[in-house]
Amino acid sequence: xxxxxxxxxxxxxxxxxxxxxxxxxxxxxxxxxxxxxxxxxxxxxxxxxxxxxxxxxxxxxxxxxxxxxxxxxxxxxxxxxxxxxxxxxxxxxxxxxxxxxxxxxxxxxxxxxxxx
Amino acid sequence: xxxxxxxxxxxxxxxxxxxxxxxxxxxxxxxxxxxxxxxxxxxxxxxxxxxxxxxxxxxxxxxxxxxxxxxxxxxxxxxxxxxxxxxxxxxxxxxxxxxxxxxxxxxxxxxxxxxxxxxxxxxxxxxxxxxxxxxxxxxxxxxxxxxxxxxxxxxxxxxxxxxxxxxxxxxxxxxxxxxxxxxxxxxxxxxxxxxxxxxxxxxxxxxxxxxxxxxxxxxxxxxxxxxxxxxxxxxxxxxxxxxxxxxxxxxxxxxxxxxxxxxxxxxxxxxxxxxxxxxxxxxxxxxxxxxxxxxxxxxxxxxxxxxxxxxxxxxxxxxxxxxxxxxxxxxxxxxxxxxxxxxxxxxxxxxxxxxxxxxxxxxxxxxxxxxxxxxxxxxxxxxxxxxxxxxxxxxxxxxxxxxxxxxxxxxxxxxxxxxxxxxxxxxxxxxxxxxxxxxxxxxxxxxxxxxxxxxxxxxxxxxxxxxxxxxxxxx
Numbered sequence: 001x002x003x004x005x006x007x008x009x010x011x012x013x014x015x016x017x018x019x020x021x022x023x024x025x026x027x028x029x030x031x032x033x034x035x036x037x038x039x040x041x042x043x044x045x046x047x048x049x050x051x052x053x054x055x056x057x058x059x060x061x062x063x064x065x066x067x068x069x070x071x072x073x074x075x076x077x078x079x080x081x082x083x084x085x086x087x088x089x090x091x092x093x094x095x096x097x098x099x100x101x102x103x104x105x106x107x108x109x110x111x112x113x114x115x116x
Numbered sequence: 117x118x119x120x121x122x123x124x125x126x127x128x129x130x131x132x133x134x135x136x137x138x139x140x141x142x143x144x145x146x147x148x149x150x151x152x153x154x155x156x157x158x159x160x161x162x163x164x165x166x167x168x169x170x171x172x173x174x175x176x177x178x179x180x181x182x183x184x185x186x187x188x189x190x191x192x193x194x195x196x197x198x199x200x201x202x203x204x205x206x207x208x209x210x211x212x213x214x215x216x217x218x219x220x221x222x223x224x225x226x227x228x229x230x231x232x233x234x235x236x237x238x239x240x241x242x243x244x245x246x247x248x249x250x251x252x253x254x255x256x257x258x259x260x261x262x263x264x265x266x267x268x269x270x271x272x273x274x275x276x277x278x279x280x281x282x283x284x285x286x287x288x289x290x291x292x293x294x295x296x297x298x299x300x301x302x303x304x305x306x307x308x309x310x311x312x313x314x315x316x317x318x319x320x321x322x323x324x325x326x327x328x329x330x331x332x333x334x335x336x337x338x339x340x341x342x343x344x345x346x347x348x349x350x351x352x353x354x355x356x357x358x359x360x361x362x363x364x365x366x367x368x369x370x371x372x373x374x375x376x377x378x379x380x381x382x383x384x385x386x387x388x389x390x391x392x393x394x395x396x397x398x399x400x401x402x403x404x405x406x407x408x409x410x411x412x413x414x415x416x417x418x419x420x421x422x423x424x425x426x427x428x429x430x431x432x433x434x435x436x437x438x439x440x441x442x443x444x445x446x447x448x449x450x451x452x453x454x455x456x457x458x459x460x461x462x463x464x465x466x467x468x469x470x471x472x473x474x475x476x477x478x479x480x481x482x483x484x485x486x487x488x489x490x491x492x493x494x495x496x497x498x499x500x501x502x503x504x505x506x507x508x509x510x511x512x513x514x515x516x517x518x519x520x521x522x523x524x525x526x527x528x529x530x531x532x533x534x535x536x537x538x539x540x541x542x543x544x545x546x547x548x549x550x551x552x553x554x555x556x557x558x559x560x561x562x563x564x565x566x567x568x569x570x571x572x573x574x575x576x577x578x579x580x581x582x583x584x585x586x587x588x589x590x591x
Contacts, residue, residue, distance in 0.1 A: 016179045016187075017210055049281040053308075056282075067183040067210035075278050086212060088180045106212075110176045 002029040003061030005098065008051070009040070009091045018068035018085070019048035025091055026058065033099055048072050055081055064094060064103065145219075145240035148226070149178050156235065165219075165240055167212025182240060184209045184221055209240065218243050260302035262295055263446060265577050266436040272299075272428060279426055280306035285378060287363075287423045288401040290430030293480030296401040297361060299430065304357040309397055312356030315349045320365030328370055329386050338387025350383055353396035363423065364404030364415060371416045374398075378422045398423070433478040437575025440471055443479060447486035448498070455490055463499045469507050472551075553588045556581075560590070 007014060008021035015021035022045060028037040043050065052072060055063060056079055063076060063083045076083055087094055089109030097103040136157050139146040145162030147155055155173045158181070163170055168181055179187040185207045203223040208216050220241045225233040262269075279286065280303055288296045297316070304314045322330055325339070333348025350358055360366070366374065377383045378398060382391040400423050409415035433440060444462065452459045462470065466489075475481050489502040500508070555574060563569030571581035584590075 013177075016183045017185070019210075020185060049277075052278075053281055066180065067212075068214060069210055069216050070214035071274065071278060073214050085214070088176060108172060108176065108180075110180065111172060111174065 002031050002033055004028050004059055005062040005064060005095075006055055006058070006060045007064040007091050007095065008066070012090055012092070014064065014066050014087050014089055014091050014094055016066040016088075018051065018065040018072060020046045021051065021065070022046040024051070024054070025095075026060070027095065029099075033101070035099075052076060055079075062098070064091075064098060142239075145242075147178060147182065147238045147240070149236040149238055151233075151235055153178055153236075155181050162240065165211065165217065165242055166209065178238065182209055182221075182238065183211075184219065184240070186221055206243070260298070260305055262298055262302060263442060264436060264439040265442065266431070266439045266575055267572060267577065268431040268436060268575075269439065270577075272430070275428065276303065276306070279303060279428075281308075282426070283308075283397055284425040285397070285423050286399045286426045286428065287406075287420075288399065288428050288430065289406075290401075290403065291432045291476075291478055292403045293475075293478030294430040294432060295479055296403075296430060297359075299428065300357075300359045300361075300399045300401060303399060304359070304397075307357070307397070309356050313353055314357050314359065315353040315396075316359040316361060317349050318361050319370075320362035324367045324369065327367070328373070331370065332373060332383050332385050333392070334386035335388045338385075342387070346385075348385060350377060350394045350396055351392055354394045356396060358396045358398055360398065360400040362402060362404075363400035364402040364406060364409055368414070368416065371419050375416065375419045375422060378419075433475040433482060435575055438577065438580050440475075440482065441467075443482055444470055444486060447483050448490065451487050451490040457490060457493065458496060459490060459493055459498060460496050461498070463497045466498055466500045466503060468551075469500060469503060473507055549588075552584065553590070556584060556588060556590055 005027050007025045008018055009015055009023050009025050010021065015023070022043045023040065024043070025040050026038070027035045030036050041054075043054075048069070052075060054060075055076060060081055063081050063085075064087055065083070065085050066087060068083070068085045073083055073085065084098070084103055084105050084107075086106045087103070087108075088111075089097075089107065093109055094103060094107070097107065097109075135148065136159070139148070139157065139159040142159055143161055145165040146159040147162055148157045150156050154175050155178050158166075158168070158170050158173060162168075166181055166183070173181050186203075186205055202225075203221070205221055206218070207221055208218050210216050220243055222239040222241075224237050226235040226237050228234050262273075264270075276299075286300075286303060288299055290296055300316075301314060304310060317330065319327065329338075329342075329346060329348070331349050333346045333351055334342050336342055336345050360374075373383060377394075380391075381395060382393045384391055406415055406420050406424075410417045410420055433443075448459060448461070451457075470482075470485070477484070485504055485507070486498075488504055489498045492502045493499070556570070559570035559573045560567075563573060567581060567585070568578060571578050574581065576584070
C-alpha cells in the first residue's frame with residue numbers, strides 16, 4: 001500500500017485551520033495511487049493534540065490541511081508525516097489533485113482572477 | 117433584509133482603486149469582504165499579518181485568508197450582513213509562516229447611500245506584544261508545579277505540551293535538584309495515562325538482586341525468603357508510567373532486561389519462565405553523563421538510544437537568570453503560609469546574597485535556604501542574618517560560591533554565571549546594583565547593542581531586561 005492520507009475538512013472544503021478541525025477525511029491508497037478505502041470521521045471536539053494522536057495512531061503518511069501552527073507541523077514532520085499545508089479548496093478537488101501528484105503546499109483552488 | 121449571494125457586480129467596484137489607496141494608509145490589517153464572504157481587497161498591513169499577497173486573495177473566502185478562530189467557527193461576517201451589527205472580539209490567526217498571532221478583530225457592515233449593507237469591512241490588529249507583556253506582569257509561566265519564565269524554561273514548557281501527547285520514552289537529564297522528578301510527574305499527569313498509576317523507583321537505592329525483584333517481581337520460591345509472588349513495579353505501572361530515577365546507577369545486568377522490556381513490552385519475573393506483559397511508559401532520569409558512562413562501558417549504548425527518544429535537559433538554576441528571584445518569592449509564600457508566619461519579602465541586603473549565590477544544589481537548595489530562613493525569621497522580612505551562614509561566608513571571603521562547583525560541574529562560559537563571577541571578583545565591596553548595571557552594559561557591548569541578544573546573554577526575559585534598562589537609565 002502506498003500510504004494513508006488525512007484531510008482536515010470543514011463542510012465540503014479543506015478546513016482553514018488544522019487546530020479547529022473537527023472532521024477528517026481519511027483515504028488508504030494502493031501502489032497505483034488509487035483509493036482502496038475511504039472514511040470520514042467526526043471528532044467530538046476540535047483539538048490539535050487529539051488530531052496529532054489520531055494521525056499517528058492511524059498510521060497516516062500524508063496530511064493535507066489549511067493553516068497549521070509550526071509546533072504541530074514540526075512535530076508531525078519529525079514523526080515522518082508528509083504535510084501539505086495552507087491548501088485552499090474543495091476537499092474532493094484537492095484530493096484529485098493529490099492523486100495526480102500535483103498538489104503543493106499553498107495550492108489555492110478558490111482564487112478568482114481580479115476584475116479590476 | 118435579503119443578501120444577494122455570489123453576485124458578480126459589487127457596488128464599490130468602481131471605487132476599488134481609491135479604496136485600496138485609502139486602506140493602505142491604515143496601520144492595522146484591513147479587508148473588504150463582499151456579501152458572499154469573499155475577499156475583495158486587503159491592505160498592506162493585512163498582507164504582512166497574514167503572509168498573503170493581495171494578488172492571490174481576490175475572490176477567496178475570507179476564512180481562508182484571515183484564518184481567525186472566530187470566522188472558522190461562527191462566520192460572524194454573515195451575521196453582520198444580516199443584522200447590520202458590529203463585532204469586536206479577541207481571537208487569533210495563523211499566518212502563512214505557521215505562527216499563531218493573537219489579534220483583535222473588528223467587523224462592521226459597509227453600507228451604500230440608502231443604508232443597505234453591501235459588504236463587510238474587517239480590521240485585524242496584532243496584539244502579540246500586549247499579550248506578551250500581560251503574561252510577564254501576570255506572573256510566572258508554569259507547567260503543573262514547575263515555575264519559571266526564563267527563556268530556557270519557556271522552551272521546555274512549550275515542548276512538554278507536545279511530549280505529553282506522545283507515548284514515547286523520555287530521558288530527563290540535569291543536575292541534582294533541578295526538578296527532574298517534578299517534570300516526570302508533570303509529563304505523566306498531562307498525558308493520556310494520567311488516570312493510570314505513576315510508579316517511581318530509584319535505581320540507585322537498592323542492591324542489584326533486590327532491585328531486580330523490585331522492578332520485575334518474582335515467583336514464590338525464586339530465592340530464599342521469596343515466600344510469595346511479587347508483581348514488581350513494571351507490572352504495577354501497567355497502563356500508567358514508570359519513572360526510573362538515577363537510571364545511570366542501574367546495574368548492567370538489569371540494563372539488558374530493561375532493554376528487552378522497551379523492545380517487547382514484556383519481561384520475565386525472577387524465577388518465572390512465563391513472560392509478563394505491561395503497557396507502561398518509561399520515563400528515566402539521571403544527573404550523570406550517560407555519554408561518558410557509555411565510553412567507560414558502564415552504561416549500554418543501545419539502552420541510551422532507546423531511552424532518549426525524547427530528551428529534556430533541565431538547566432541548572434544558575435543559568436535561569438531571574439527565575440531565582442521568582443522561585444525565592446514563590447517558596448517564601450509557600451513556607452510563610454505553611455509555618456503560619458507573616459513574612460512579606462526579603463530585605464534589600466539579603467536579596468543580593470541570594471541572587472549572587474550559584475546554587476550547586478539548584479532549586480532544591482534554594483527551597484531549603486528559604487525554608488531555613490522562614491523558620492528563623494521572626495520579623496516581617498527576611499534579613500541577612502536569617503540566611504544560612506555559608507552564604508555570608510562566601511560573600512565576605514570574596515569567593516564566588518560557584519568555585520566549589522568547578523570540580524564537579526563544567527560551567528559554560530557564555531552563561532549568565534560568567535558575568536556574575538567575573539564581576540563579583542572584580543568588585544572589592546558588594547554593591548548589587550552596580551554589578552547589575554555593569555552586567556547590562558557588558559551584555560549590550562557583547563551583543564553590539566542588540567537588546568534581545570543581551571537579554572538572552574543575561575538569561576532574562578525581554579520585559580525584565582527593558583525594566584532594568586529603565587531602572588538604570590541605560591535605555
